[in-house]
Amino acid sequence: MKIGYPCINESLDCSSSRTFRLASYSEERLISSVEQNLACLRRILEYNVQHGMLFFRLTSGLVPFASHQVNTYNWQEHFQPTFKSLGDYIKSHNMRISMHPDQFVVLNSPNEQTVRNSIAELVYQGSVLDLMGLDTTAKLQIHGGGAYGDKPTALNRFADVYHTQLPEAVKARLCVENDDRTYSLQDCLVLHELTGMPIIFDNFHHECNSNGEPMREAVQLASQTWQPDRDGILMMDYSSQAPGERKGKHVQNIQEQLFHDFLAETEGLDMDLMLEIKDKEASALKAIEIARSMGRLK
DNA sequence: CGCGGTCAAGTGGCT
């Protein structure tokens, strides 16, 4: 098991997602931002290794406007050595990496332009992992998208786009994650049947939106969609409800008892855990201690 | 230098 956190390290005084407004786009600004982002990413990865956190989600903002038409610069070539070096560091420390394209990536949108933009974004994010030289256990996770009042049709539209429009380099990394209101684990299993994509399982979304499967059974169902030699072991997002807040809001700090209970419930199941908790590495560090105390982590 | 408005992009649930 590896444990990590997404995108941002709050202990370090740098961000790996520096950007700028579209109105102030320039090649110089782009190059300067990417340089700073990759330098910060290096520091974050080093911090993670020092603290035993071997699962990390790269921010979508590493390369500003990477999939926007304004950006015609060949940043792939310019930064290839830097990406390669980062990838070598990741591999030499046996880290697991994911990326999570944001909510604007909707493969089953009825709007063709939205689909085209979504594919361009997936190509960008996949190319970051490719440039790093990471194998296909490094994943891109997206949600099922909208239902548009007719979920079966929307699911089929997703599968059609998957088969007819996605490059192989994206398909090799793409995973679907159950979301908290539209596409439950069962819906994702349908998508898995239609496409072969593995399912990234989110325990908190499952608590918000499911068909009643007990947590252990749900983890096992998702785990079965991962081909070990192609995909690696199950990736999971872990979180819990912020007490007193509206349903679906992520907690600020890890609730240690709930995390302990989750590990007890999933004993013997292999997975890597991404802690989607607001305070980032602070909770990831606590989670690592708990997992160690339960013999789930060295 | 701190604050508030705004920023490439989508969708659905809540108030």
Add this chain to the structure above:
DNA sequence: AGCCACTTGACCGCG
């Protein structure tokens, strides 16, 4: 009808 949340705030102009 508009706001909010979502895996993640950061930028920019103004006082």
